[in-house]
Amino acid sequence: MADQQGSKASEIPKHPDPQAFARDMAEISEHAQKLFSDFLSRQASGQGAVPFGDPLNVSEAFLDMTAKMMSNPAKVMEAQFNLWQEYMALWQNAAQRWLGQDTEPLVQPDKHDMRFRDEMWQQNEVYDFIKQSYLLTSRWMLGLVHDVEGDDSPMGRKADFYIRQFVDAMAPTNFVMTNPQVLRTAIESNGESLLHGLENMLADLERGKGQLRITMTDEDAFKVGENIVTTPGKVIHQNRLMQLIQYSPSTESVYKRPLLIIPPWINKFYILDLREKNSFVRWAVAQGHTVFMISWINPDESYRDTQFDDYLNQGPIEALSVIEKATGETSVNAIGYCLGGTLLGMTLAWLQAKGQADRIASATHFTTMLDFSEPGELGVFIDPTALDHLEEEMFERGYLDGAEMATTFNMLRSNDLIWSFVVNNYLMGKEPFPFDLLYWNSDSTRMPAAMHSFYLRKCYLENALREPGAVVLDGVPLDLTKIKTPAYFLSSREDHIAPWVSTFRGSHLYGGPVRFVLAASGHIAGVINPPAANKYCHWIGTSRSKNPETWLAAAKEVPGSWWPDWAKWIDKHGDGQVPAREPGSGGLKPIEDAPGQYVKIRAV
Template sequence: MADQQGKTEDIPKHPNPQEFAQAMTEIAEHGQRLVSDFLSRQASGNGGIPFGDPLNVSEAFLDMTTKMMANPAKIMEAQFNLWQEYMSLWQNAAQRWLGQETEPLVRPEKSDHRFRDEMWQENEVYDFIKQSYLLTSRWMLGLVHDVEGEDSPVARKVDFYTRQLVDAMAPTNFVMTNPQVLRTAIETKGESLLHGLEHMLADLERGKGQLRITMTDEHAFKVGENIVTTPGKVVYQNRLMQLIQYSPSTETAHKTPLLIIPPWINKFYILDLREKNSFIRWAVSQGHTVFTISWINPDETYRDVGFDDYLREGPLEALEAVEKATGERAVNTIGYCLGGTLLGVMLAWLHAKGQQDRVASATHFTTMLDFVEPGELGVFIDPTTIDHLEKEMFERGYLDGAEMATTFNMLRSNDLIWSFVVNNYLMGKEPFPFDLLYWNSDSTRMPAAMHSFYLRKCYLENALKEPGAVTVADVPIDLTTIKTPSYFLSAREDHIAPWVSTFRGAQLYKGPVRFVLAASGHIAGVINPPAANKYCHWTSSSRSKNPETWLESAKENPGSWWPDWKTWVSRHAGEQVPARQPGDGKLKPIEDAPGSYVKIRAV
């Protein structure tokens, strides 16, 4: 107890109760004025939360309730177990209050940063609140799992939204049960809460009535100035994309150029954030003549633009442009996420047209071709949800980027939602300037026709893996015809493109395939420069078609996978030739990289 008392003394004491009450009264009055001003500005707007159940959540929970009522013994058993755990928790808490040492009944996961403040461990009351929450959340999730199982789409939806509820109800998300928030409010005499209210109202106004959480200081970055700075020129453009050719940093370069096809779900510059972590800059330094597609951020006039258009006016036109710029018919290619899916479609299209020689090699970053196991994104994919989404998209002309960003943020709600609620609104702090979060907030829209095709044909029907089941640009797509040497890079903790799915997609190709598994997730697993010396990656010569069997035989290699890819792609990159400058060929520069398309914001 002496140690605990010594540490507790460092925590600020409450101010004079009358002074604090007066300060809070003034804060409340000021806050009321802020809210009134906000509501008056919103009075003529049409923002707000839509009514109804577009995600079909109520039906999923009704299914769970029906199963619970059919098995009351299971519910009673779960309730009894929870009651026993609470009795043990009360006993432990009483022993702590009497000065005895006790072991916690439950601890947060190592990756759970919500309870880092020392008061969660040292103060008996907060320790009780923490353990009570952890026990209850474990009980809720366990009960849902026992009732629903884990194999059906309904079960996954119930589990997902139960976790959303559990995360939302964490004691760290409330002023009076978060010691750090309460301490800050006392130290600032309530000013932190006022600043937090101002932040929340500003985010509501920015979202036109819906809460759009500011994740970073968006004034700290400017595209083309302190991020996205690899030198180059836009050498070709059409209504859907600009093609950037980067300036060489070596005297010679590989003969075969490199074409990068990023996803259009977000902007290409995740591959070119800063000098130290830019994959594009690194690839240039390895002697590649690098081209990348920068997609347009579409508006309502792109309503009827489809997947066919993205193929024709994206990589197919880019191939022609690269040939004009370099004189080379064949290119090495990289496709990231949805860009990798489009790359697979293009390879099959070229094989059907007898033009497979246009691509010397294909690299897929976290790419799904077989969508049988879509991970947690599958929670949002069912006929009812897609019907509702299509109705909204075709009325508006596109899927709003903010709505899509919210969906992805829900997959990691503690990191990408609640941590900012605590920092911005409860603590009243300004968001930290972070380039990755700036990119994450720089959302893009999706044309209605294209996104409808993608959701239905890929996610809902999983038709892309079936030979001839999907037709793109007048060609039935058969991925099993692809013999192009291919490199598949996946990430073990990827929640957007689960590695077991990307592994199964790699099995569709008939040509030589090298599959590499990186540690970490969808972004950090890919953007991992060798100099950082972080994470690891797994490689294997196994030809097993079972992902777990492949992993069991795989070798764990320290650090980045980039050098492994460099060795592999060099075999398909040709001899060394004098380095090419943008404008040397038949295409003349239009403007400096990163171009104007990437600067079009969705807000």
Template sequence: MADQQGSTGDHPTHPDPNEFAHAMADIAERSQRLMNDFMRRQATGQMMPFGDPLNVSEAFLDMTARMMANPAKIMEAQFNLWQDYMALWQNAAQRWLGQETEPLVRPDKSDHRFRDDMWQENEVFDFIKQSYLVTSRWMLGLVHDLEGEESLIGRKADFYARQLVDAMAPTNFLMTNPEVLRTTFESKGENLLKGLEHLLADLERGKGQLRITMTDEQAFAVGGNIVNTPGKVVLQNRLMQLIQYSPSTETVHKTPLLIIPPWINKYYILDLREKNSFVRWAVSQGHTVFIISWVNPDETYRDTGFDDYLQLGPLEAMDAVQKITGEPQVNLIGYCLGGTLLGVLLAWLHANGQQDRVASATHFTTMLDFSDPGELGVFIDPETLDHLEHEMFERGYLDGAEMATTFNMLRSNDLIWSFVVNNYLMGKEPFPFDLLYWNSDSTRMPAAMHSFYLRRCYLENALKDPGTVSVAGVDIDLTTVKTPSYFLSAREDHIAPWVSTFRGAQLYSGPTRFVLAASGHIAGVINPPAANKYCHWISASRSKDPEKWLTAATKHDGSWWPDWAKWVERHAGGAQVPARIPGEGPLPALEDAPGSYVKMRVA
């Protein structure tokens, strides 16, 4: 693109005509190629084998039937909307006449879409904003009143109504977004041309499906400026690499620490940067830290099941850790799905008389009771799972991009529409952000494993019932677990709702400590003490009711990490021993951390 600054200084000029013509020709050629690819997939039936894979139509058909069966409710809702619009018109007329008025409705404080001053200062844009907020409030309220929150159909209708409301926000369109209009005027439309190039690049990257670029992926290198805590890979099998980290203290706790991360995402959320690395911090606290780095599976892992993840994951890793350190016990941490696997592991060890191999267990944002799976529940019903299993077993895995899209929909304004505005309307390059780089570093899910997990845990909620789920030849009974356990949950977690994680903690029969952090699934966990952010709640209450527990809890400022450090130290073996150097024990170093498995990216 030509430089937007002309010879007159700060006044923008038109883009260079030759560059503009070349850009448009390139866009036309790429668009034609994408359209041809789209038509080819349509002709060969490669788009979707089912017409409604997420079963959305049933939810809205049910809502339509309820509307027809309750015309009085609809008339009341319409009358209320009409009243709100009359009040809004009156309010707007007074502003146009120069009078001061109070807004009829304001956006939530956490809603960043209307930050531009023009949304408040300009009468027209203020009216557009309030009109949208009034209408969206009316629509969501009507859906909620008709469907309620009890049934899956109701939750699904509410979820997709919110997706529609978010998509129709005036901030998402050129003519109703003052910041985009201003940028378009100042750049003489160059932002839109650049945005179209970004859109085509994302469509090409997704092979015809939109895969929004959220960050500058060239700005980061795994093992370079991120994921760089020193260590060695000391074990490798077809499912994982085991990393042992280099000590930063002369002596260490006797009992080693093994971390089981989820395989829905890569482990390095726990080791992103020096300033926020839980791994590096745990090493500095005198722990001999090991972590599992899961493989990014392809179609050859089609039949890999939950049994395999247990046996080739923590069980084989524990054998290696105990061989390297010579210690009979380990302290274990499991994060999210890794925490669910940790619960299965503890019950499996107990059933095999090996429970003494674990000194303590820590669960980060872990669900063991899936009775309230939060908004992820809208994707879990028999029809949707039938479609998903058809796709997974046909290709051998669940594609990482599909998993990423699911999670992004849970926070669509932050993780979808903000990038539509920035990348496509404003024509800006994505900002380099390490967390979003990790978020876009997708992982696949083996078909057999993911089918088991979604059906047995989410759909049937069978894991909480003793003896109902069998893993690696053992009927799993979580109530037999007596291992001292620490449960960390996050109050605003939309993936593992804290009320559900609290209920799961009640399943164990041993001593448990439940701690509730502020913020969400990631920020609630990755909260180093030096940042002095957020807070957490601790309660001595033995109530099995989560709300009563919270009422009795004491709020503590800052990170929960120091509380966990004190707790786990009681299970760390007492005496200190000389620091253990990776590769100098019975298992030689295979390669430097972070290893090769974590660097395998989904194309």
């Protein structure tokens, strides 16, 4: 009996020492006052002040939507009447539950929606009512925008996107009193969870110098080159924009033709080399490739006038010459990821125009857009008004801040990448879990002003790359249709950054043989899918249709990773076998060990 009482007593949360609790609150209050005073001082001096106006041109989208609503009041009244009917049904449903009757919910969250996984959302009548009320209202709001604006209106897509941001922000899970898990934790900890949450929020405000920079992972748990980004190799060349890494072989013989990887400079390259178990680089080395990786610099204001031409010449073009010195090979197989794939497409067209197309024997594109006619949700951030404002800010600083770019990408999946951390860190008072992918995601990079302006205008705003001669790099008009290089396009079905229907259309711009493969999942998980994990399927099709949905309907679904399929394809372009090459064996003296210094430059 005494043991049972002792066991029960151990389950009761201990009350904090009143004096210690008061002291902690006083310290936090003093800390918060200082942060707030610093914030006001910056606003008064103009530093970090948010300019007046509407930089993202959201107001025009909502004015357009309002005008359309006023011109069709019958549709609005019909939507309101339907919502009223659903509320009446919900009240009746809730009353029956309160009387002890079994009822079926009127609306259920999506199966991938993790916000309502706590059992109280199903078992408790009040919380179930709150949940269903929120789901009905959010469905009504989003449906009304869709009915008024339709599918194809740019202003409609912008209004829809920001309505969804509002809907996500207003979820009952984001508030203490309407989140059962948060409330339970606060009661069990006697309020200490909320105290810790306030500490976490103040620390993030301080880290962001007055702006909230949400901590997504334990950043002290990882160190580049020590427990992530560890594939052995050497930096064999560097210039102002990039370091070139050659990885050490793990096989006795290798393909004669080297493999050059061009990552995006919007992110750091090591998404392809996080850990041993999910490193594409390490896996490619184990398949017998001599792998070279471009590691882009994280630029500062001194790169203000750096052009897209510079990324071409000091990136892949210079890398090709260095690889020839290191291996004696005049031709490579090349991979480009995301923006790196767009640059690869431009490089192929540039080489074709120069009569040097044979310098790249095959081209692999990971989640790459060449046709930007359907840019997905990123398109809501880019219109002439928004771009004018962005350019003004970029040229004033000399670059686009990496934190701003990260916020943009996080908004595309706000429930997963914003609000889940608000709940965990601030409402629950927990520390973020150490996660290598989120560490990489928070390791943001800056964009040189001139280069990024060119990219946004020519690709996103004008969609000029698909038009022969409309984009000129280093004095050379580019024509993708003249590219005859064999190409492999890998896209992801749930990609919010490079929608697969757009990447599919881009693959049809080339004039040579193309293999298109569609992976399950998104922009990262669809690509980083090692065979050993046995996750996510992919689709392979032989249809020559230029309609993406027709292609998918005829495609074959294949279980597991697409990596083995690419390995078979690239084997045809390996040009035989030669003894393994060690970095530095070709006469180029190694500069330092991989991953080099450029990747370690963090945006503060």
